[in-house]
Amino acid sequence: MKKNHSTTILALHTDKAVVMAGDGQVTLGDTVVKHKAKKVRRMFHGKVLAGFAGATADAFTLFSRLEAKLEQYSGNLTRAAVEMAKDWRTDKILRRLEAMLVAADRKVCLIISGSGDVIEPDDGLAAVGSGAPYALAAARALIKHSNLTPREIVQEAMDIAASICIYTNREFLIEEL
Numbered sequence: 001m002k003k004n005h006s007t008t009i010l011a012l013h014t015d016k017a018v019v020m021a022g023d024g025q026v027t028l029g030d031t032v033v034k035h036k037a038k039k040v041r042r043m044f045h046g047k048v049l050a051g052f053a054g055a056t057a058d059a060f061t062l063f064s065r066l067e068a069k070l071e072q073y074s075g076n077l078t079r080a081a082v083e084m085a086k087d088w089r090t091d092k093i094l095r096r097l098e099a100m101l102v103a104a105d106r107k108v109c110l111i112i113s114g115s116g117d118v119i120e121p122d123d124g125l126a127a128v129g130s131g132a133p134y135a136l137a138a139a140r141a142l143i144k145h146s147n148l149t150p151r152e153i154v155q156e157a158m159d160i161a162a163s164i165c166i167y168t169n170r171e172f173l174i175e176e177l
Helices: 056-072 077-090 132-145 150-164
Strands: 008-013 018-022 026-028 031-034 040-043 048-054 099-104 109-112 125-129 173-176
Touching (some): 008 048, 008 099, 008 132, 008 150, 018 040, 018 048, 018 099, 018 150, 048 056, 048 125, 056 099, 077 099, 109 125, 125 132, 150 173
Antiparallel strands (some): 026 031, 040 048, 099 109
């Protein structure tokens, strides 16, 4: 059986809004097995948004690890992400997890990977997954050439990604802070 394909998560972080969207498609090899998966979640008393791309079971493990780190560090997302990334990179079991996270709160938006990366994008846009390059490019163009709201930008960018990427569908879950 071929490996599971990833998804598309897009986050837009501005001074006024934090919006994150994920598509709902889950594939196993070349087959769509679920259309409405929930890949974006609220964490730490609704103050943090997190979304995943990659293997679903691995992502659930990472969600619970991030939630625990957020509790441990009183909601400090940057500290929690760095500590989780350290664990992820050095733990023999966690190291095998195949997923990436995007996490955002009112202060920061981060991409977190299993290789120990915690990246804060320069422009407040973060995307992971197979449709990420399309969603990211579309969002950047929409920000530059439209007057859409942050939510509308994320919605339109995800729609464009879904029209290009076969592993991204139009069953979006959009969360805002």
